[in-house]
Amino acid sequence: xxxxxxGAEVLLRALKEQGVEVIFGYPGGAVLPIYDALFQQEDIRxxxxxxxxxxxxxAEGYARSTGKVGVVLVTSGxxxxxxxxxxxxxxxxxxxxxxxxxxxxxxxxxxxxFQEADTTGITRxxxxxxxxxxxxxxxxxxxxxxxxxxxxxxxxxxxxDLPKDVMVADAPYSAAPNTPHRSYRPRTEPDFELVTKAxxxxxxxxxxxxxxxxxxxxxxxxxxxLLRELVRLSGYPITTTLMGLGxxxxxxxxxxxxxxxxxxxxxxxxxxxxxxxxxIGARFDDRVTGRINAFCPHATKIHxxxxxSNINKNVKVNLPIVGDAANTLRAMLAAWRADSVExxxxxxxxxxxxxxxxxxxxxxxxxxxxxxxxxxxxQYAIQRLYEATRAHERATGQQTYITTEVGQHxxxxxxxxHFDSPNRWMTSGGLGTMxxxxxxxxxxxxxxxxxxxxxxxxxxxxxxxxxxxGTLCQYRLPVKIFILNNRYMGMVRxxxxxxxxxxxSESYSEALPDFVKLAESFHAVGLRANNVGELDDVIAQxxxxxxxxxxxxxxxxxxxCFPMIPSGAxxxxxxxxxGKDQRAAHVSxxxxxxx
Amino acid sequence: xxxxxxxxxxxxxxxxTISVLVENEAGVLARVIGLFSGRGYNIDSLTVAPVDESxxxxxxxxxxxxxxxxIAQIQAQLDRLVPVYRVSDLSEGPHISRELALIKMIGTGxxxxxxxxxxDAFRARAIDAxxxxxxxxxxxxxxKLDAFLNLMRPLGLAEVSRTGVAAIARGTRLI
Numbered sequence: 001x002x003x004x005x006x007g008a009e010v011l012l013r014a015l016k017e018q019g020v021e022v023i024f025g026y027p028g029g030a031v032l033p034i035y036d037a038l039f040q041q042e043d044i045r046x047x048x049x050x051x052x053x054x055x056x057x058x059a060e061g062y063a064r065s066t067g068k069v070g071v072v073l074v075t076s077g078x079x080x081x082x083x084x085x086x087x088x089x090x091x092x093x094x095x096x097x098x099x100x101x102x103x104x105x106x107x108x109x110x111x112x113x114f115q116e117a118d119t120t121g122i123t124r125x126x127x128x129x130x131x132x133x134x135x136x137x138x139x140x141x142x143x144x145x146x147x148x149x150x151x152x153x154x155x156x157x158x159x160x161d162l163p164k165d166v167m168v169a170d171a172p173y174s175a176a177p178n179t180p181h182r183s184y185r186p187r188t189e190p191d192f193e194l195v196t197k198a199x200x201x202x203x204x205x206x207x208x209x210x211x212x213x214x215x216x217x218x219x220x221x222x223x224x225x226l227l228r229e230l231v232r233l234s235g236y237p238i239t240t241t242l243m244g245l246g247x248x249x250x251x252x253x254x255x256x257x258x259x260x261x262x263x264x265x266x267x268x269x270x271x272x273x274x275x276x277x278x279x280i281g282a283r284f285d286d287r288v289t290g291r292i293n294a295f296c297p298h299a300t301k302i303h304x305x306x307x308x309s310n311i312n313k314n315v316k317v318n319l320p321i322v323g324d325a326a327n328t329l330r331a332m333l334a335a336w337r338a339d340s341v342e343x344x345x346x347x348x349x350x351x352x353x354x355x356x357x358x359x360x361x362x363x364x365x366x367x368x369x370x371x372x373x374x375x376x377x378x379q380y381a382i383q384r385l386y387e388a389t390r391a392h393e394r395a396t397g398q399q400t401y402i403t404t405e406v407g408q409h410x411x412x413x414x415x416x417x418h419f420d421s422p423n424r425w426m427t428s429g430g431l432g433t434m435x436x437x438x439x440x441x442x443x444x445x446x447x448x449x450x451x452x453x454x455x456x457x458x459x460x461x462x463x464x465x466x467x468x469x470g471t472l473c474q475y476r477l478p479v480k481i482f483i484l485n486n487r488y489m490g491m492v493r494x495x496x497x498x499x500x501x502x503x504x505s506e507s508y509s510e511a512l513p514d515f516v517k518l519a520e521s522f523h524a525v526g527l528r529a530n531n532v533g534e535l536d537d538v539i540a541q542x543x544x545x546x547x548x549x550x551x552x553x554x555x556x557x558x559x560x561c562f563p564m565i566p567s568g569a570x571x572x573x574x575x576x577x578x579g580k581d582q583r584a585a586h587v588s589x590x591x592x593x594x595x
Numbered sequence: 596x597x598x599x600x601x602x603x604x605x606x607x608x609x610x611x612t613i614s615v616l617v618e619n620e621a622g623v624l625a626r627v628i629g630l631f632s633g634r635g636y637n638i639d640s641l642t643v644a645p646v647d648e649s650x651x652x653x654x655x656x657x658x659x660x661x662x663x664x665x666i667a668q669i670q671a672q673l674d675r676l677v678p679v680y681r682v683s684d685l686s687e688g689p690h691i692s693r694e695l696a697l698i699k700m701i702g703t704g705x706x707x708x709x710x711x712x713x714x715d716a717f718r719a720r721a722i723d724a725x726x727x728x729x730x731x732x733x734x735x736x737x738x739k740l741d742a743f744l745n746l747m748r749p750l751g752l753a754e755v756s757r758t759g760v761a762a763i764a765r766g767t768r769l770i
Binding site (some may be wrong): 120121125128129130132149153156181182183184186305307308311312313316570 | 605618621622625626629631633664667668671672674675676678679680754
């Protein structure tokens with residue numbers, strides 16, 4: 001006879017079988033039976049966040065830095081609705097998260113009960129899939145299925161809504177099935193014939209470029225290894241999306257930097273001029289393509305994606321391949337070695353000459369007055385932070401993980417902080433969620449207690465989830481918060497200056513807190529750098545501190561993020577910024593309509 | 596900007612009849628409809644009913660209009676929904692589609708007799724009658740139903756209830 005236990009105990013047993021070690025959550029009435037069961041066991045650790053949105057971001061940080069599924073537990077009603085932003089964030093960035101939400105008892109559903117919300121209805125478009133568990137006999141099956149769905153194919157968030165009575169009543173347990181899902185069977189093995197064709201096109205190309213994205217990271221570390229092998233074997237240039245940073249070493253000669261709206265000049269110009277585009281695990285996002293009818297106008301396009309709905313969604317491609325990035329890269333390497341045609345080295349050499357001319361523009365250069373009293377340029381702050389962490393990593397072996405909030409600081413971090421490995425860079429790409437970085441960093445630190453985890457933040461974004469300082473304190477998570485404080489919502493202001501006649505409507509950060517005192521009030525360390533002379537010392541103190549730190553870096557208020565492809569413009573119409581070219585950004589009326 | 600022939604072709608709209616085999620679970624129809632409304636696709640007609648012995652699988656037939664690119668997108672988006680087994684664009688090959696309409700006519704005199712004659716020509720059956728009304732049942736493709744309704748309109752058409760399109764491929768081809 002099957003042993004019967006309470007629904008909550010069945011839930012936890014299923015989580016253990018799924019290998020769950022930590023849950024990020026916040027209790028409430030509807031989940032009390034689950035918290036009671038959690039209290040009576042020691043295998044699964046619970047991290048108490050201060051807001052449910054932060055629970056999801058923390059789970060995302062955990063997932064992105066480990067490759068495992070992140071787990072969230074929230075109560076019904078407001079607990080679930082607070083989690084929605086996090087779920088949307090995980091959906092757009094394809095992050096595997098399973099969120100358990102409490103629900104009112106089944107007989108109360110639909111009666112506008114206290115803290116009732118139609119959670120499966122609300123989150124249907126915010127998740128990859130969701131479930132309402134109405135019977136105890138479904139608990140174990142649904143939990144196993146939720147993990148399977150979250151991690152397979154294109155990963156994403158899954159929500160499981162758990163009515164309170166189902167958690168209280170006795171329920172049977174069933175182990176995770178070894179069979180594939182009955183209807184959801186994403187294709188992961190590429191069609192080898194298409195791979196062979198793709199490789200043949202690659203060998204004949206005169207001006208090829210790899211454009212790779214988060215799919216390579218999501219596929220696991222092996223995909224990054226295989227990508228490196230293929231890129232080096234071919235000798236072709238590579239650019240990655242924001243989500244793909246770290247899949248290829250940033251300091252390698254073949255790496256052109258990030259592409260897109262704030263990508264490098266050489267990456268974007270190479271995209272515009274290439275004759276063969278090899279997209280692996282990227283989705284032709286509008287931040288990357290710019291004006292779609294001027295995107296890679298001369299190129300034959302190969303697109304490798306695990307999600308068939310990404311194929312021909314924004315950009316029509318010539319050769320689509322549906323498959324997992326690692327499997328496809330492995331097949332490409334085999335096909336490359338099997339194809340006797342030699343790549344056109346002469347054309348390739350010319351292509352590199354052209355690329356190096358673009359590189360010589362040094363689109364990311366900036367002018368920093370190095371005198372001690374000088375104002376800190378935000379770019380310089382990140383560059384010094386990068387150099388200091390690099391030296392620290394070499395000296396101590398302590399590995400660095402970076403999260404960000406959203407805005408100018410995020411783009412500067414992507415441009416000036418260089419990543420050599422996957423899973424070290426956590427940023428809200430698709431949804432662009434301000435307030436992502438601090439909770440994500442706490443999730444990363446939980447997963448990697450000995451690592452150096454830094455949230456590169458802006459003073460506006462950080463306030464969106466500042467309550468998570470409490471979480472850092474409670475669990476002694478020594479996260480470092482590196483605020484580039486320009487007293488503006490910098491990216492909003494940049495667009496207002498560029499597109500709205502300099503009318504800085506509501507983009508000034510009025511009434512900021514004293515971040516040093518704020519840190520201290522949460523039992524963390526507060527540091528401030530007012531000028532160039534203080535910067536390195538603050539960075540060094542921050543890295544050396546065994547505690548959580550807020551480093552408030554006062555930076556140049558008027559600095560803007562360049563280079564930039566203005567809205568509605570093409571890759572070859574990018575503007576380089578002050579001192580490099582004086583072209584005014586021309587933004588058409590249609591461009592102003594774009595975000 | 597003048598359009599190239601290629602662009603014109605790509606912007607041509609066509610109607611597609613898409614059949615979707617889904618797990619018959621709570622919320623599955625809401626998922627499909629939410630996908631259409633969330634991504635701005637058209638629904639011209641939609642039907643759903645269980646179709647297998649155990650009642651575990653339902654078939655949804657959607658008639659939609661879009662460019663080739665949009666119709667391909669719709670299929671790919673439907674196919675990645677977790678409870679979806681299969682998606683098929685029936686309009687890619689020979690297929691049959693039918694819907695059923697119940698049509699209430701109210702009136703007397705010559706219009707009433709004319710309505711009966713036309714109903715006969717269309718092989719519509721009168722399934723309810725009073726001295727002042729008829730309810731006709733008519734089965735056919737959408738075009739036939741539309742034609743019938745256009746003829747009935749001046750003759751006292753009072754109310755229409757249509758099922759929406761059920762469709763299936765001709766021959767041995769399965770969904």
